Amino acid sequence: MTANVAYPPFQLGKARYDQTTFSGRLRHYMDIIDPRMLFVTESHLKESQKLLDDFKHGSLPPGVSDKQLWEAQKIKQAIIHPDTQEKIFMPFRMSGYVPFGTPIVIGLLLPNQTLVSTVFWQWLNQSHNACVNYANKNATKPTPVSKFFQGYLGAVTSAVSIAVGLNLLIQKANKFSPATRFLIQRFVPFPAVASANICNVVLMRHNELTEGISVLDSSGNVVGSSRVAAKHALMETAVTRVVLPMPILVLPPIIMSFLEKLPLLQSRRRLVLPVHSLVCLATFGLALPLAISLFPQMSEIEVSELEPEIAALTNDKTVIYNKGL
Numbered sequence: 001m002t003a004n005v006a007y008p009p010f011q012l013g014k015a016r017y018d019q020t021t022f023s024g025r026l027r028h029y030m031d032i033i034d035p036r037m038l039f040v041t042e043s044h045l046k047e048s049q050k051l052l053d054d055f056k057h058g059s060l061p062p063g064v065s066d067k068q069l070w071e072a073q074k075i076k077q078a079i080i081h082p083d084t085q086e087k088i089f090m091p092f093r094m095s096g097y098v099p100f101g102t103p104i105v106i107g108l109l110l111p112n113q114t115l116v117s118t119v120f121w122q123w124l125n126q127s128h129n130a131c132v133n134y135a136n137k138n139a140t141k142p143t144p145v146s147k148f149f150q151g152y153l154g155a156v157t158s159a160v161s162i163a164v165g166l167n168l169l170i171q172k173a174n175k176f177s178p179a180t181r182f183l184i185q186r187f188v189p190f191p192a193v194a195s196a197n198i199c200n201v202v203l204m205r206h207n208e209l210t211e212g213i214s215v216l217d218s219s220g221n222v223v224g225s226s227r228v229a230a231k232h233a234l235m236e237t238a239v240t241r242v243v244l245p246m247p248i249l250v251l252p253p254i255i256m257s258f259l260e261k262l263p264l265l266q267s268r269r270r271l272v273l274p275v276h277s278l279v280c281l282a283t284f285g286l287a288l289p290l291a292i293s294l295f296p297q298m299s300e301i302e303v304s305e306l307e308p309e310i311a312a313l314t315n316d317k318t319v320i321y322n323k324g325l
Helices: 002-006 022-032 035-039 042-056 066-079 094-108 115-135 145-172 178-185 189-205 227-243 245-259 263-267 269-292
Strands: 213-216 222-226 298-302 318-322
Touching (some): 022 269, 094 115, 115 145, 115 189, 213 227, 222 227, 227 245, 227 298, 227 318
Antiparallel strands (some): 213 318
């Protein structure tokens, strides 16, 4: 009975958990970012792909369980791009986002940053984000590489300028004590990264506001391209990208300000960096699935909210759209 609850009847290409609930989306994305998927061997991947192909063509060998099929799909989705059917480079897979991104978060939150180190870590963070976005992009429609460079340059420029500008302002704020100034400086990465994330979304996807994005009916058929749905998709993506770095870049400085006062860390300063690293890893690992679970990947919108010409093409009361990364 428990096995049946944990593993429902397998559906190819569908999510194992209910995507209409936050808890269902959270469990789904915990699977997506599972770092164990980085250690899947080539032979295991091929076995998983063959199992799914056999299911698709109705030639499954006897005794294959729903659990095996769901696990096979999890492995394939973690490694293979759904549009190109090619392997995603390991550091840029969603399963590698926390392991490969944590060192960057640690660097962003290092105390006593110099101008050079601030620029370097902000540049590295936006470069990593750009590579992850490009590797996991929607490849059903050709997108000029120039679009990604435009978004990348805009994100790097805004992140670096805000981080450097805020640091300079704080250093010149004479009314703050050195201890207060030091504490405030630790929170500078958040507004810099959050604004850069919004800038990246707007620059890379602003054409969707004029061209629209595809909306689908209950049968999965394309009804048309809606600018209203595009606006909703961009807003949801922007909110997610602001919420995501909030706990990652705000909680560690707060936690460390308390931990650094403990006698253990006061007497053994060499432990500060390892403890700081563990705190960053924990907050990153918890915050990522929570943030990306805020909205469904395939969101719903009332037909009555769409453009009249789009609404006239369907009898459904709601349509769905892909909000994107």
